[in-house]
Structure formats: C-alpha cells, structure tokens
Amino acid sequence: MIIPRLALRTLRREWRLPELRTLMAALLLAVVALGAVGTLAARVQNAVLMSAAELIGGDLGIDASTPLPPAFVDHAKALGLHTSTLAEFPSVAFAHDRSQLLSVIAGDGAWPLRGKLVVTAANGSSHNARAPAAGSIDLDHRALVALGLTPGDRVQVGGMDLVVAAQIEQQPGGSGLVSLAPHAVMALSDARASGLLGVGSRARHRLLVAGGVTDVAAYRSWAKAHLPGDARLVTPEDVQQRLAIAFDRAGAFLQLAALLAALLAGIAVALSAQRYARRKTDEIALLRALGASSRFTFGSLAWTLALPSLLAAFAGVAIALGLAALAFAYAHNLLPPSAQRAPMPFGPAFAAAGMGLAVLVGFALPPLARLKAIPPIAVFRRSAMRTSRRFDAWYLLPVLVALGLIALATGSWKIAGVLAASLAGAAAFTALLTFTSLWCIRRYAARLSPALRLGASALARRRGLSLLQACAISLGLTALLLLAVVAPALLDNWRRDLPPDTPNWFVVNLQTPQRADVRGALAKLDATRFNDMPVAVGKLVSINGVDVESTPFRGRDVSQEASQQVRLSWSGALPPANRVVEGRWFAQDPAQAEVSLDVAWIHRFDLKLGDTLEFLVGDRHLDARLTSVREVDWSRFDVNFFVLLDPAHGQTLPHTWIASFHLPSGDAHALAAFSRDYPNLSLIDVDDLLDRARQIVGQVTTAARWVLAFSLLAGALVLAAALTMSAAERRHEAALLRTLGARRAQLRMAALCEFGLLGAISGATALLAAAIGGTWLAHSVFRMQAFAPPWPQLAIAAIVAAAVVAALGLVGTRGVLRTPPLQLLRR
Amino acid sequence: MGKHVAGPTGRLDILDDVSLEVNVGETVAITGASGSGKTTLLGLLAGLDLPSRGSVRLDGHALEALDEEARARLRLRLVGFVFQSFHLLPALTAEENVLLPLELDGAPDALARVRAALASVGLRERGAHYPYQLSGGEQQRVAIARAFVHDPRILFADEPTGNLDHTSRDGIADLLFSLNREHHTTLVLVTHDPALAARCARVHELVDGRLRVHAA
Numbered sequence A: 001m002i003i004p005r006l007a008l009r010t011l012r013r014e015w016r017l018p019e020l021r022t023l024m025a026a027l028l029l030a031v032v033a034l035g036a037v038g039t040l041a042a043r044v045q046n047a048v049l050m051s052a053a054e055l056i057g058g059d060l061g062i063d064a065s066t067p068l069p070p071a072f073v074d075h076a077k078a079l080g081l082h083t084s085t086l087a088e089f090p091s092v093a094f095a096h097d098r099s100q101l102l103s104v105i106a107g108d109g110a111w112p113l114r115g116k117l118v119v120t121a122a123n124g125s126s127h128n129a130r131a132p133a134a135g136s137i138d139l140d141h142r143a144l145v146a147l148g149l150t151p152g153d154r155v156q157v158g159g160m161d162l163v164v165a166a167q168i169e170q171q172p173g174g175s176g177l178v179s180l181a182p183h184a185v186m187a188l189s190d191a192r193a194s195g196l197l198g199v200g201s202r203a204r205h206r207l208l209v210a211g212g213v214t215d216v217a218a219y220r221s222w223a224k225a226h227l228p229g230d231a232r233l234v235t236p237e238d239v240q241q242r243l244a245i246a247f248d249r250a251g252a253f254l255q256l257a258a259l260l261a262a263l264l265a266g267i268a269v270a271l272s273a274q275r276y277a278r279r280k281t282d283e284i285a286l287l288r289a290l291g292a293s294s295r296f297t298f299g300s301l302a303w304t305l306a307l308p309s310l311l312a313a314f315a316g317v318a319i320a321l322g323l324a325a326l327a328f329a330y331a332h333n334l335l336p337p338s339a340q341r342a343p344m345p346f347g348p349a350f351a352a353a354g355m356g357l358a359v360l361v362g363f364a365l366p367p368l369a370r371l372k373a374i375p376p377i378a379v380f381r382r383s384a385m386r387t388s389r390r391f392d393a394w395y396l397l398p399v400l401v402a403l404g405l406i407a408l409a410t411g412s413w414k415i416a417g418v419l420a421a422s423l424a425g426a427a428a429f430t431a432l433l434t435f436t437s438l439w440c441i442r443r444y445a446a447r448l449s450p451a452l453r454l455g456a457s458a459l460a461r462r463r464g465l466s467l468l469q470a471c472a473i474s475l476g477l478t479a480l481l482l483l484a485v486v487a488p489a490l491l492d493n494w495r496r497d498l499p500p501d502t503p504n505w506f507v508v509n510l511q512t513p514q515r516a517d518v519r520g521a522l523a524k525l526d527a528t529r530f531n532d533m534p535v536a537v538g539k540l541v542s543i544n545g546v547d548v549e550s551t552p553f554r555g556r557d558v559s560q561e562a563s564q565q566v567r568l569s570w571s572g573a574l575p576p577a578n579r580v581v582e583g584r585w586f587a588q589d590p591a592q593a594e595v596s597l598d599v600a601w602i603h604r605f606d607l608k609l610g611d612t613l614e615f616l617v618g619d620r621h622l623d624a625r626l627t628s629v630r631e632v633d634w635s636r637f638d639v640n641f642f643v644l645l646d647p648a649h650g651q652t653l654p655h656t657w658i659a660s661f662h663l664p665s666g667d668a669h670a671l672a673a674f675s676r677d678y679p680n681l682s683l684i685d686v687d688d689l690l691d692r693a694r695q696i697v698g699q700v701t702t703a704a705r706w707v708l709a710f711s712l713l714a715g716a717l718v719l720a721a722a723l724t725m726s727a728a729e730r731r732h733e734a735a736l737l738r739t740l741g742a743r744r745a746q747l748r749m750a751a752l753c754e755f756g757l758l759g760a761i762s763g764a765t766a767l768l769a770a771a772i773g774g775t776w777l778a779h780s781v782f783r784m785q786a787f788a789p790p791w792p793q794l795a796i797a798a799i800v801a802a803a804v805v806a807a808l809g810l811v812g813t814r815g816v817l818r819t820p821p822l823q824l825l826r827r
Numbered sequence B: 001m002g003k004h005v006a007g008p009t010g011r012l013d014i015l016d017d018v019s020l021e022v023n024v025g026e027t028v029a030i031t032g033a034s035g036s037g038k039t040t041l042l043g044l045l046a047g048l049d050l051p052s053r054g055s056v057r058l059d060g061h062a063l064e065a066l067d068e069e070a071r072a073r074l075r076l077r078l079v080g081f082v083f084q085s086f087h088l089l090p091a092l093t094a095e096e097n098v099l100l101p102l103e104l105d106g107a108p109d110a111l112a113r114v115r116a117a118l119a120s121v122g123l124r125e126r127g128a129h130y131p132y133q134l135s136g137g138e139q140q141r142v143a144i145a146r147a148f149v150h151d152p153r154i155l156f157a158d159e160p161t162g163n164l165d166h167t168s169r170d171g172i173a174d175l176l177f178s179l180n181r182e183h184h185t186t187l188v189l190v191t192h193d194p195a196l197a198a199r200c201a202r203v204h205e206l207v208d209g210r211l212r213v214h215a216a
Helices: A002-014 A018-056 A070-078 A141-147 A188-194 A213-226 A241-289 A294-334 A337-341 A347-373 A393-410 A413-443 A450-461 A463-497 A512-524 A559-563 A599-605 A668-677 A687-739 A744-781 A791-812 B038-045 B068-078 B094-105 B110-120 B136-148 B166-182 B194-198
Strands: A060-064 A082-095 A098-107 A117-121 A126-129 A136-140 A154-157 A160-170 A183-187 A204-210 A232-234 A505-510 A528-543 A566-570 A578-583 A593-598 A612-617 A620-632 A643-645 A656-662 A682-685 B003-007 B010-015 B027-032 B079-082 B154-158 B186-190 B202-207 B210-215
Touching: A002 A294, A018 A241, A018 A294, A018 A347, A018 A687, A060 A213, A070 A082, A070 A204, A070 A213, A082 A141, A082 A188, A098 A141, A098 A188, A098 A668, A136 A141, A136 A154, A141 A160, A141 A183, A141 A668, A160 A183, A160 A188, A183 A188, A204 A213, A213 A232, A241 A294, A241 A347, A241 A393, A241 A413, A241 A463, A241 A687, A294 A347, A347 A393, A393 A413, A413 A450, A413 A463, A413 A744, A450 A463, A450 A687, A450 A744, A450 B094, A463 A687, A463 A744, A463 A791, A505 A512, A512 A528, A512 A656, A512 A668, A566 A612, A593 A599, A599 A620, A620 A643, A668 A682, A687 A744, A687 A791, A744 A791, A744 B068, B010 B038, B027 B038, B027 B194, B038 B154, B038 B186, B068 B079, B068 B094, B079 B136, B094 B110, B094 B136, B110 B136, B136 B154, B136 B166, B166 B186
Parallel strands: A098 A183, A136 A160, A566 A643, A593 A620, B027 B186, B027 B202, B079 B154, B154 B186
Antiparallel strands: A060 A204, A060 A232, A082 A098, A082 A154, A082 A204, A117 A126, A117 A160, A136 A183, A154 A160, A505 A656, A505 A682, A528 A566, A528 A612, A528 A656, A578 A620, A593 A643, A612 A620, B003 B010, B202 B210
C-alpha cells in the first residue's frame, strides 16, 4: 500500500509539471483520434449492413428460379423467424391503349420484413404499407405517367384487371440508384392466379427471413447446407459489397491517418517521458541512497504515471464517442433513412484506449526504464548516472509497438512493414532536408541578421530535437496538405474529366433495326452525346484450350467469376477513355478473331499476349487471339467493355446494342413517352449514381481532413514536448542574453526567427513531399495524364503552417523570455 | 540600500543598510560567507535586480527609476560580466560567444574586435572551437574576452576563479587584472578567495547583511 500512497502524494505535487501534462495530452490525442475514427468506421459499417437488409427486404433472402420447398419456411418458423415470400418478374401493363414494361414485385401480406414500402393513396396521404391486397396494384410515378393513370384507375397486368391502389414513393430493393423499368407491387396470390409465375415465366422467387441476429445466423448456415441447385443466398454483405468496400477503404485510410496521429503523439510521449525521467533522476538517486529498492522506486514511478494515464484514456474514450456521434450526424445523409439509426458501437473506442496506452507504454518506457539502473552513488557523483552509449534494447519497444499497431490496423505484417518503411523513408527524407536547410541557414543566411543567426543557432544547438520536431511537424503537415490541397485538386481534375454533358442515361436491349429511330427520337428530346455500341452476351469457355471453370488462376478459384456472363463488344477504332498499354490495336479484317482485354482480366486469368480465348455466344463458339491489353478509365461514365473483339468477327455474333446519352436533369419525364414507344428498351438513370459518387468522395475527403488535423495537432504536441524538454536550457540562454544587455524585443525576434525557420523548413519539406506524393497518386493511382500540383495553394498552406508554428513557438517560450537575468548568478 | 524577500516564516532581510561607493577605475572585492548576500549585492549593483529600499546609481543613473528594458540598455553600454561557471553558450563557437554583446548592440566592426579580444586572452587560434573543445581555463578566457570586447566602463566578476584548478586560477586572475588596467575598467569582484580579494584596492566583507570595510 505504501507505493500507491507515495504515488498519490507525488502526483499531487507533480500534476502541474509541463511534461506530465504534455504526456497526458498526447495520450488523450492518440485515444481520441483512434477512437473517433474506429467508432465512426464501425458505425458506418453497421449502417451499411442495415441499409442492405432494407434493400433485400429482410435480414436474409434465398433466390431461386422456382418456388422453394416448404421445408425452408418451416425451418425458419421453427427458429422463430418471420418469413415472407415474393416473386419478381417483368410484365407489360396495358391501360388506355397504352402499354408499358414494368418491373413487378408480387409479395405476400408480410412483405416487406425490413425497409419500407411507402405509398401515396388516392386521397393524397402517404403511409407505410405492405404488399397490396388481391385485386389491386401499386405503381410508381413513371409507370403512372407512362400509362396515363392515377390511383383509383384500372390497369391490366398478366390478363388480370387490377385497381391502382396507390403510388409507390419508396420500396425495398429500389435504392433509387438504378431503375431499369418502372416499378409495380402486387399481391402474390394474384400473380399466382394470373399464371404470371407459371412454367416458362422469367420470374425469380425469393424467400425472406428476419429476426434475431443469432437465429438468422443459424438459419443461414442451415440454408446454405440445404440450398437447391439453382438457389442462392442473398446476404447484406453481398448486396452492399460495392458500397461496403468503398466505405471500408475510406475507413481503413482514415484509421491509418488516425494511427499516424497516434504515433506522432508517441514522439511527444517519448520526449516528455525523457524530460520527466531527467527530472526524477536526483530524487531516485537519493531514494536509492536511503535504501529504497529499485523495484520500489520504479513501482512508485509506474503508479504515478498510471493514475493520470487511465484518467486521460477514459476522457479520450468519452471525447472520441462524442466526436464520432457528431461526425455520424454530419455524414448520415449518405445513408438510407433506416440505417441512420445504426447503434453506436462502444468497442472501438475502448480498443482505442488500449492502443493509446500501448503507445504510452511503448514510447515512455524506454527513458523511464533507464531510471532503474541509477546507482545510489549517483547522489554524490552525477557522472555515475551516465550510462555507456551501448545499444539499448528498450529503444526497440516503440518500433515494435508502432509496427504492431500498423499491423493491427492493416491486418498484415507485410503491409505494416512496407508502411513503416515508407514512414521511416519519409522521415529520413524530411530529416535530410531539415539537416541541409539548417546547414545552409547557419552558413549563409546567418550573416544577414543577428536575430536570424541567434534563431538558427538555437535550432542548430539542439540539432537532434530540431530534427525530431521538424520531422514530426512536416509528416503531419504533409498528410494534411495531401488531403486538404492535393485531394481537392485531384477531385477537380476528375470533375473536369466529367463535363456537365457527361452521359447520364443508358439504353439497354436496343435492337439493330431500332438504332436509327431511337437516335432520332432521343434527338427530338434534346438528348446529346448519343453513342451506341454493340453488345453480345456470352461466356468465357477456355483459355489456350484449358477449361476455365476447372483451372485455378494464381492459386485462386475463379470458377465463379469465369462462369458469369461476359459482355463482349467490338469497335474498329479505339474507344475514348481507352489506352492500349501492351500489344497493338486490331488489324484490318484479320483471318483469326482478335480480342483486346482490360488489364483487370489479364491479372484475373493470368493472361499474356498471344493466348487464345474461347467464347460461347448463344450456340456460336469463337476462338480469339489476345492481341492487345487496354487500360480503361472507368471513372468516366462512357460505355466501356472489359472484352472487345475485332469488328469483322464480332458483328457475326447475335447481339443487341447499348447506348448512352445526356439528358439535362429534370427532363426525365420526357422519357416516359419514349419508354412507352419502345417497351422493349430498358432505361438506366445514372444521374443519382454520379451525384452519390461525388457526394461520397466529397464527404470522405472532408472527414479525412478532420482526421488529419489530429496529425497536425500531434505535430504541435511534439513541438510543445520539445519546448518543455529544452525549457531549462532556453531559460539559461535567455538569462545570459538579458544579463549581457539584450532587450526583450531582441529575444522575441530571435525566438520568432527560430520557430519561423522551423516552420519554414517543415512547411517547405511538407510542400515538396505533398507535391511529390500528389503527383505519384495522380499518375499511379488515378491514372491522370496531366496533373500539376497546385503550387500556389500548397505554398499558401505551407506559409500559413510556418506562421502557425512560429506563433506556437512564441507562445510556448513566452515564459522563458521573461526569465529574470539574476537567475544566472544563482546557478 | 536594503533588500528583503518574503519567506515562509515572514520577511527575510538579506541586505541591511548597505552603503558603497565605487569610483571610476577602482578595484573592489566583496567577500563573505555563503549566504551572506554577496551575489544579491552584485545583482543589485549591476542592475539585474532592484533594492527593496534605498537607491543604486550606476554612472549617474538611478537604477530604481529605470524599467528592466532601460536597465538592459544600460548594461549593454556600460557593464561587463564574468561568471563562476563561465556561461558560454555551448552551440556557439568561441568567436560567436564573444560576438554576442557586439551583436546585441549592432556594432559595425564586430568581427575584427572579437578577433582582437580573443588574441588579447591568448586564444587567437581557437576562435572556431566550441566550448566543449576548450579546457575550463580556456573557457573562462573566452568569457573574459566577451566581458571586455565592448569596452565596458565597469566589470562585475562573480567568483571568476571559483571553478578552476590552482594553476589556471592564477593565470585567469593575472589576465583579469591586466585587462582591467589596460581598459581602465572599474572592477567589482565577489570572491571567497582571500588571495584574489587581496589584489583589489579595496576589500569589503558582508556579515549578516551589512557591509564592513575589511582591508584597504
């Protein structure tokens, strides 16, 4: 008990020490950064899965081409799950001599189990609904317009005369992203009675279940083992795979950014701990001389630090949860309404507290552990405290902690190694630049003004500390500049690539004889940039005569990918947004069919030029030789294909056409008549998709900027810790200069020069690193041909950063500059 | 004048009714036991601190009437210092350390004067050396060069030989007194060392905060 009591007494005396405060602030920052980002990422992931359940209409679905055996419903009921059965099919509706192809959902009275079906009745009131009763149908706005109907009218579907009960406002499965045909919802019993689900229909049958998480999981594993041949599970993970991947990537990036902040805070921890250890040296030597064991002295030290650390970690958890809640409130409009109620997970914030404490222990322990080795004789001879300069294994601890945390965040030791090496490389680059700048300033610029010389020599005097500060500040700043300045420039470039008349509608299933008419009809609607390409749907059968479904590629089983449908097209000229990176574009009328593939296919199937690919389209087999590899810019919303054939061979295949065009937003209603005139065509609206993509990129960028602000804050903490560490030395210098007659203004000027230089070096280094990093990103990741770093903005940001560092340094040394000169005589 | 501070048990009188007049060119030693107030007196004379009562006049200027900035200007113009622990800035070379007072004053021919000052203390060739590359005696020579480089009217020396061995001690003392003569500087010296004190024209001893003329 004596140790905790001593620790408490020590703490009462020492909690005001600047190094202890910096230590705790660094821990707090690490926990807040890691906790806020971890919590937000986990909550968004929950929300994405919740919204997926809403899209499916239940927690889990089973899709099949025929109704499922009754055992599936029975087993679900036995587990206490709710069930609903539905069928989805296309059907043409008739009314007032008009016809319209509809995408119909026929559901039982329980549908939907998750998500909402919102309808507006004839009296204009909106409400949540279930599938309509037998004899009625709900239609969406496009269907009503196309057929010239209002609720209360009658419509013929599948030979049945139905009453239009209400207008669909929102329905599960209709996320609004892609709407192939106007939607309708009717009763399952009507669909069965009409024969729409009979033999030969194109209906897909779906069983939905919903209930408790463990029950659903149990049902899922049972169903997986009993699935009939053509049935497949529809899980939230599948449905939201793309969105989840986008959020996962954003989340992983933000988590790495938070980790950078935590590790920079670790440097502040290390500096503060070193200062604290130095302060405790005499006390520990005295205690040792008085007979205290090294275990006792180290134990009381550990207790003294553990108490405020735990407090700081808990405070960090609370702040992180608050910030995550705020950020979620800010970003929630990216998610569907029901997902906005995703519960706040508490695990990640506490995990962050653990990680923050790991950073504290990893970075603070090495200097403190050295106190254990202080011999009692040190009370007489300070020189006895100096240990030899042998390698100290303790200093591997922070490296191990950093590596471990990065591995934890990335899930791979290899990536952790690469990232840590990159970070170390960036730090070494920064250190080299800083070192060179210091040398140049000291050698040349110092002749210009005494204040500059004093400032530069102050930096040179504490070279190690200056390098550390400059590295920490410029690493934080580089990350911030990359996100705050370079990312918007990259985004602008992307937007410029997407001009206002970017195609926002696609037409699928266009038949060859319809091409000219459709083009003319769309031109009358003021549609622009009409472009169509042939499309044949087939299958990849073999590569160099080897069946693809039975061949593993690069050790991966790609049989599932290989069994999927492949859309093939052909073109005489290289389409826009395509670039041949290997091989040559098609020869004129080649004797053997030639094929050009996107690089993704080359990697997926381990292909090389000259390989022969066999495709099956309808009943036609086609052997094509791989003659070129293309890079396609998929971020442009043009019609593009992974597989292109030479036109001479392509056009002999059975095919339809796919077209894209631009129609100004708000003119979509004009398409209703068009859609009625060409009922076989499916229209896809990608405006929403475009807007959503822009919105997600924009919000993720903003979020990342906030997270990276943590890195900068960590840089400022390193500055504060370095100031604390050098405070005694600075006080001595200030006292000496004051004694020699220096005016306070002169000292202030020297300090301004010192921190201005530090800021300028950090800013310039960060500017250079951000420009190099941005250019690399533009070329290697975003595949932009012409990207010039936004120099003026970068320069302004770097100057502002330098000014902020100078101001922080001045504020931090304000007390030091007031040191009374008499102190010098007392030393 | 007198100087007192507030202590945990009440007022603590450090200097009580001290009167001292030092004339131009004089050499004065102040001796006394540890804690007798020698350093406090030196600080007051040099304008590093202000008395609680009474007045200190330096070259005709009443220090208590000046603010700290004005006193700093006065020190820069009139005063030189030599300290027991040298107080050289470790990251500056010997030359740069000596340059400090001239730089603060913005003196025009600073570098030439610094080199002359270093030559006068026998360290012409050591200008580019850092303090850690110099012995204790050499460091104190650099400090003496710094003290004289801007031709101060009065030099305050606080135990200038206190941190030196026996051999260096005499050399430094000789140098200090010879430069003092050369520059016609007034010297006020605080020391424990009776031999060093004896080289001054006047010796005062501080006992219980009061100044006594010890020897003439």
